[in-house]
Amino acid sequence: MLKRFVVLLLCLLLLAGCDQPIKSGELEKVGLLVPETINDQVWGTKGYKGMLKIQSHFNVDVYYKEDMNSEMIVERAVEEFAQKGVNLIFGHGNEYAVYFNHLSEKYPDIHFVSFNGDAQNENTTSLNFEGYAMGFFGGMVASHMSKTKRVGIIAAYEWQPEVEGFYEGALFEDNEVKVEIEYVGHWDDDQGAILYLDKMIDEGADVIYPAGDGYNVPIIEKVKEHGLYAIGYISDQADLGETTVLTSTVQHVDKLYEVVAEEFDNGKLKAGNLYYDFSDDVITLGEFSSDVDKEFENEIHKHIEVYRETGKLPNE
Structure with missing residues (x-):
């Protein structure tokens, strides 16, 4: 009789255990901070799509806040996220690295992830896209397709590695091509970028690389009006003009967010500065225009x- 009772008790305990949620890993809830909006169809939108992928994959709550463009505003948002139980926060830009270095000591149970910065604490990580190679291949395409032998880069900042890569790739493809580079000084200054575009068009440039996620859409639209070519940036922007956009230098931010969440959930997310490239499947070239000859593609x-496979570019 005692034996039957013990067996029955064990069965009841097992059944009770089946009703309890089983914690799959360290990921609890996730927050996203964006400096402008998630509706820009480029950088901000990709961050938001990354959150949706995390939500779907891990079945966790995700939150986002827009216009997070000062340390004071970010600090309030982080406090709110902490109260909700968020333990992984993405700051969708390089400015957040500095903010997170300051805030992370106050919130040791939260891991802070930013872009293109310098993460300095045990619970901070900076994700860095190796942009040089994608720029190099984009530059090759631009140079190959230029009829006037003049191409233009409208970049946001001088530190962007894709700018130097584009320049080198264009000259590698055709050393007679002239590459003009202008820096807007902001990711979202549409008017400043358009002024540079007008100048480049007047000087004969027929392929433009708008390397700024906040203004590349209006640049491409105006390039299309003039019947010229563009190289898309961050997203595959072929849909903006089937023949206008020769190809795009694509950074799969949404996919990288999912990878990072997986590493964090498994307790394997490293602190410090991490670097990603073509070999990590988070950088690619986008769809090619039908105007690009197939042999060159x-x-x-x-x-x-x-x-x-080797880490070597065609000029090495």
Whole structure:
């Protein structure tokens, strides 16, 4: 009789255990801070899509806040996220690295992730896209397709590695091509970017690389009006003009967010500055325009495969 009672008790305990949620990992809830909006169809939108992927994959609550453009505002948002039980926060830009270095000591149970900065504490990580190679291949395409032998880069900041890469790639493809570079000094200054575009068009540039996620859409739209070419930036922007956009230098931010969340959930997310490139499947070139001859497109794809396998660009 005692034996039957023990067996029955064990069965009841097992059944009770089945009703309890089983914690799969360290990820609890996730927060996203964006400096402008999630509706820009480029950088901010990709961050938001990353949150949706995390929500779907891990079945956790996700939150986001827009216009997070000062340390005081960010600090209030982090406090609110902490009260909700968020333990992984993405700051969707390089400015957040400094903020997070200051805030992370106050919130040791939260891991802070930013972009293109210098993460200095045990619970801070900076994600860095290796943009040089994607710029190099984009520059090759631009140079190959330029009829006037003049291409233009409208970048946000001088530190962007894709700018130097584009310049080198364009000259590698055709050393007679002239590459003009202008810096807007902001990711979202549409008017300043358009002024540079008008100047470049007047000087004969027929392929433009708008390397700023906040203004590249209006730049491409105006390039299309003039019947010229563009190289898309951050997103695959072929849908903005099937023939206008020769290809795009794509950073799959949404996919990277999911990768980072997976690493954090498994207790494997490293602190410090992490770097990602073609070989990590988070950087690619986008769809090619039908105006690009197939033979050259295939050549570019072969160069990319060699780079993925060896880390060597065509000029090395």
